[in-house]
Structure formats: structure tokens, C-alpha cells
Amino acid sequence: MPVTSFATAADIGALLPTTIVALTALVALFFDLIVPAATRRLLAVAVAAIGLVAAGIVLAQQYPHEYAAFGGAFLQGGFSTVFSEIIVIATLATLTLGLGVGRDDQVAGSTALMLWSACGAMLMSGAGNLMMIFLGLELLSLGLYCLCAISARATARESALKYLILSSMASGFLLFGMALLFGASGSVALSALAVTKPSVLLFLGSGFFLVGIAFKLSLVPFHVWTPDVYEGAPLAVTAFMSVVTKAGALAVLARFAYASIPSDSSTAILVPVWTVAALSMLVGNLAALSQTDMKRLLAYSGIAQVGYIVAAFAGQTAIGVRYAIFYLAAYTFMNLGAFAVVALMSRNADAVVGLGRFAGLAYRRPWLAALMTFFLLGLAGLPPTAGFTGKILILAATIEGGYAWLGGVLILGTAISIYVYFKIVRAMFARVDEAHVRDERSPNGLAWVTIAVCAVAIFALGLYPFTPSDVLPLVH
């Protein structure tokens, strides 16, 4: 579709949720200037929450209205709405973990950065051309560079710098791939790419493009940055990265795999991706075995979990993308629930929480331990959680897509992950001498709300696997 005129009202409407989130950040910054110091923290988070809820409501209304805005640059409705909704919910949840990020005087700024990063991810989920993908990705990353460095810990700078350098390199790969793809198809539109004849440029371009995406998804072997960056960043930022960055990149990957490459060369281009997903499930879980820091452990577990989600895309079946979305939603709740538990176990929601802190937790704080067990059961794919239902759906998708071997690898990876997650359960239920355990508590009650919501969502989604029906990623 050629660009004929300036943006219409419908085009602007398509970007309304993103705009709301972006403006909310400005409002939060403005209020920070005029309110008394004591209320800064609460107010910044409250403003952000109101904005996010509003954006979420608008998004929900957009769901049935598929529309290609700006000549196909941004695709509204269905697929992108669902991803954006997950991003909005995840952002809201991360803000509750420690009531924003950083010191009181930093909270408004960090909240704004987080909201803008979320905007980037939302743009990625609806991106219909290569430029929009890059724009979204950079918007997402720029905010995160600053957010990683915001903690007072010495490792935070290292984390931020590492993320900056490696992420820039990945962006370079992505951009180079995009240039080659542009050369192959003569257009930045993904729809043009879908009808390109196979050529060296197409294959090379797709390869570089996918390397860039795999880096953002932290798929093995492009995962090396993840544990270090996650460890150094503040807890809420880590939680944010573990869900929002991945959701944005997954949306791009799905749209690329399903709709943007010519079907006669799709197997050749995509089989390496499925292989990388298989590797991620195995290596992620194996590496998680020896971790004792919770953030590192969850980083590696996240690598494996994204591997499961990517596996659902294999064979590009229509049900595959639905189940990937379902599992992504389940992963969002399970992972954020686990992060919220970790947040409640440190005084300022940002300390380094090692595995040792969990020793005997079931006897000190039974509710927290029970809920953590529930989240870990979900991550391990055991009932009665959405993790269990999600796994069976992904297994069915791999079998339908003709990639049963991926299902086998998924089972193998899950078997290893049992050891990872139950290591924590075991620590929590072990009988230990209380004197040797550091028992810190966060005064932030809001994280409890997040935990409760996540637990209910995981249980309900497990019993009633609600998968949106209208989510095939298309390009126009």
C-alpha cells in the first residue's frame, strides 16, 4: 500500500496506547517537580499506573479492529494488541516490585524511562516495516541502558556498560541485516519481503537480522551478556527486561517467521532458529544448575523459557503462535511472581538475594514460601499451573508443525529444569538453624498484590487456557 497522504485519524488512533504511555512519562516527570518530597515516590508510580491502565483499556478495545496504520508501518489489532497488552501488564507489575526504581529522587526519572522503554516494545510488537522495528528496538534499549546503571551497587555500571556495548553490536547486526534485506526486496516493508525471490542477499540479510533478534531474546549462543546484565541491574529492571524485552523481540520474530519471508525459502532460513531454540532450552537449564544468585538463576531460566516459546513457532502453524502467546503470558505471570517474592526478601527490594536466603523460608514465612513454590512449579511446567497447560500446548504445536524432535528437546530441557527450580523449593522446606539465615523483609506491601494477582492468573489460565483466536501475525 503506497503512502498517499498524511496520517489519518485512524492512523493516530492506532498509536493511541503507545502515545498514552509516552505522555504518562512526561506527566510523571512534571509532577515530580511540584509535589513535596515525601510523596514523590508514590506519586510517580501512581501516575504511571493510571497511564498504563488507561493504555491497557484502549488496547483491549483495539483488539478486534485490525488496521494497517501509516501505510503498513504499524499494524494495530489482534497479534500486536495482545503483545502490547502483555507488555503493559508486565510494566505495571515491575513498577510495584519496589515502588519504582532507585532512590526517591530518581524514581520519577526511572519510571519515565521504563515507560518509554515499554513504548519501544509496543512499537516492536506492531511494527510492519524494518524501520519501525529498529525504532522500537532502539527506544526500548536506550531506556534500559540508563535503568541498568541506576543502582548504587558497583556492578551496576559494569552491567550497564556491558549491555550498552553488546546491545549496540547486536543492533549493528540487525541494521546490517535490514540493509541487506532492503537490497533484496527494494523496500523496507515486511510485506514486500514476503514476495521476494530467493537470493544470497535475502539469506544473508535474514541471517544477520535473526542474529540481532536472537541477541535481544538472549537465545544461546547469543546469551552470554544476560546473566551479568541481569545480576548488575536493579531487581525491577531485571524483571522488566526478562519479560518486556523478550515480548517485543518475540513479536518481531513471529511476524518475521510467519509473514515476512517467502514460503519457499522459509525452512532454510528458519531451521537455524529452531535449532538455536533447542540449544537455549538445554544450555539455559544446564547453566542454571550451578547458579546461587537468584537474578542469575532467573536469567538462565529465562533463556530456556524463551527457547520453549520460540519452539512453538516451529512449522509456523496457526495454533503455534496462539500457544506461544499463551505461554508468554503464563511466563510473564510466573516470572514476575517469582521476582516479586525475591523483592520481598530484601529490605530495599534491590539487594543481592542468594539461594541461601531461602533456607527454611517455609517455616519463617509460610505464605511467601507457598507462593514461591507455586511460581516455581509453574516455571517447571508442573500442575496445577498455566506452565503445565502451556507446555502441553507447545508440545502439541511442535508435533503438529512436524518438529516433534523439538518437543523431545523441550522435555529434556524441562527435566533438567526440575533440578533448578526444586533446588529452591528444597532450600525453602529444609529444616535449618534460624541463626544462620539472613531474614530481610521489604516494607513494600504492593508486591504482595502483584504476587496474589500473578498466582490467581497462573491458576486460572492453567484450568482455562484462554488463547486469543485472532492473533495470526500478518503484514500489509
Added chain:
Amino acid sequence: MTVTVLVLGPIAIGLILYAMPKGAGGLARGIGAAVAALTFVLIAVKPDAPDATLPWLSRPFTAAFHLGYGPISYWVVLLLAVVTFSGLIALRIPREREFTAQMLILQGAMNGVFLAKDLLLFALFWDLMLIPVFLLMLGWGVPARGTRAHGTAAWRYLIYNVAGGLTLLLATAAFGVVNGSTDVIGAHAATVTVGYIWGPWIFAGFAFAFLIKTPVWPLHTWMPDTYAELPPPVVASVSAIQSKAGLYGFIAIGLPFLNEQMHAAAPLMFALGLVALLYGAFIAFTEDDAKRILAYSSLSHLGLILIAIFSFNPIALAGAAVYIIAHGLFSAAGFLTLGYIEEREETRSLAHLGGLAGDNPRLSGALMITSLAALGLPGLAGFAGEILILTGVYAAGFWWVALIALIPIVIAAGYMLRLFQTIMHGPKRADLPERQDLTWNEGFALAPLVLGLVLLGINPHAVAAFAAGVNVLAGH
């Protein structure tokens, strides 16, 4: 409705028990025993309760929350109610509230396994029933020899059984995709197709899970430690009911829907069954730990049931059904009795026990009856099962299998009498504390099990009912 209550009732009440005040342990335990007794009454008075079903998945295959009685499962859940009741009314247990809660959750989950009429629901409860056992072992387990770190056995139990649960899950997904529905247990075999290509793989996935759960040599290594370490009420429940889940799976899922694959696997299963039979019997003869003797004797007995199932003979199958219940009765009674002895004498090592019969005639009588039932004394249930199995296997033309299977039955007389004789007879040991004989509570706990052994041993009508039911399943 009845069947739903049987599954969800104990789980819900178990969870509610956690909300009771910590001091009310005795009351919690009373409630637990009452719940178990109520489930027994409920099952006994309504043997023809209708199925309960609620749709679950519609895509990629149909699945339903479908619960209902089957020919064997009716008796198994009845037995489980008795064993849970017996386990809860006697024996000293620390932290009674939590213990009772976990026992009830375990009962509900295992009821779910046996009452599930949908493969996916079966897989769900299969995984679910592992978790309470793991937690019970962590919280109440006593390391067998004191040399190993606490929790090693729990770990091994979990890893082995979840690995089985995962292959079960993959096989269920494949079954669902190929057949279009997993709501099949108890349905007519002709309504189900698994295909030539997928059949062997699906069977392999199921069989791996079932063989681990039973367990069968060489997948049994988790079992002796687990049985030795678990507190008596739990091990009674696990050995009596949970270990039958695999055998039940072969009968209810394997025989009707994977019949060809079952026939193809029969030689292998005969071999595994015979090895388990002989190996278990020989090790039982050499062990010093009384609980481990019963554990290895279980390995031996369950090998016999495996052989019976894979002989595909109606008489042997009827025998298998009877022996499943009979073994449940005498192994539960055996582990509980050993629990009483261990509670009194603070050891279960044969080297340290001896001469208890003089001062404890009732305790001695209890152990005597369970030992006799285990070694297959005519008139008790064990004999009824064994003779049917051997006759059936012989009639099916496997006379050499029947002949080899006779050897461990003879050895069984040896090791069971050795167990009884060493503990009860011989000179009185001066270093053993003098304790009260079997109390009313303990007698009351054992009475229903012993009564069951006698009734099942002399009542041919129950046997006939079993036979008819099993053969309907097998398609004879």
C-alpha cells in the same frame, strides 16, 4: 458430583487446614482422619456414581475434566481412603497440621490419577501427586543410614518420577494430536486410533513413565531409599496406591488403545518383570533394614503383576487386579506395623531387634498376619492374586514364565518369615526399651486392612467382579 468431591474435597480441606492455628495439630489430624473416613463412606455407598465432566481444551485436541469410576479404579480409591485413614489415626508425627494437610492433598491427587478419564487430566494428577510426597519427604523424612545428606532420597524420587511424568506428557500431546481427543479412558478401543508411525513412540513415552512409577528394574533405584526414608503413613500410601499408578496405566490405557505395541513389548516386559521379581526377592533376603525388606519385596511383587498384564490372559488380568488391591492392603499394613515397631524401639535394623513377641503379643500378631499375607498364605488376599496370575500366565502358554515366577514366591516365604522371626522371636534384647503393646488406636488402624485381606482372600464374588471389569477394558 461424587467423583469430583473425591478429588477436590481432600485437596481443598488440606489447603484449608493450613489456615488453622498452629497449636491445633491434634484437631487437624482428627479432621484429616474424618475426611478420609467420609471419602470411604462416599465411595462405598455410591459405587454407581455418574461421571463428572467439564470441557477443557478444544484445540489442538479435545480434552475434558472428566472423572469417573473404572473397574479397577473404584477399588483403588476405596483402598486409598482406608490407607489414608489408617495412616492418620495412629503414630506420633511432628507438626501434625502440615502433615495432615499434605496427606489429604496427596489423597486427592491420587484419587485424581485413578479417576481421571482423560489422558491429559491423568497426566496432570500424575505430576501433582509427586509434589506432596516430595514435600513430606523433605519435612518429615528420616535419612535411612545417617550417612547421606538430608533430602537426597527426596531429590532422587522427584527427578526420576518427574522425568517419567514428562515423557508421559509428551506422549499425551502426541496422542491428542494424532487421535484428536484425549478424553478416552474407559471408552471403547475401536474409537481410538494412534497410527502405525506414532503408536510405538506414544507407547514408549507412556511405558517409560509407568515403569519408573511401578518401579521395575533397572529404573527402581529411587524406590528403596524413598520407602525407607518416608514416614510410615506416607510410605503406606505410596507403596499401596501410588506404585499402582503405572500398572493401572498399562491396564487402562495400554491394553485398550496401544494393544499392538503392548504385544510387541511383551518379551521385554516379561524379562523386566522376571528380573524385578527375582532381584527384589534376593535383595529382600539380604537387607537389614526392615523397611527396605518390604520395599524390595514390593519390587518383587509388582514385577509379578507386570508379567500378568503382559500375558494378556483374562485370568491373569483378573489376578493382576486382585493382586493390585491385595498388595496395597498388605504393604500398607506392613509399613504401618513396622512404623509402630520403629516408634517403640527407635530402630528398624534387624540386627538390633529381637524377642519382641513375649511382651507384645498383639504387635506380634499384626506383623504375623501381614507377613503371611505377603508370602501368599492361602485364605488371604495375596494368595488369591498369585494363584490367578500363575494359572493365567500358564494358560496363556508361558509355562516357563510361570515356573520362574514360582521361585521368588518361595523365597518370599523365606524373607517374610525371616523378618517376622528376627523381630519377634529369639532371646529378648536387653538394650531395647520396654514399651506398651499395640494400642487401641493402632489396632483400629490395622483392623480395616486385615479385614480387607481376609475378605478379599475368601470372597470369590469380588474377584469375579474384578475379572469382568478388567476384561471389558482389555477388549476380551
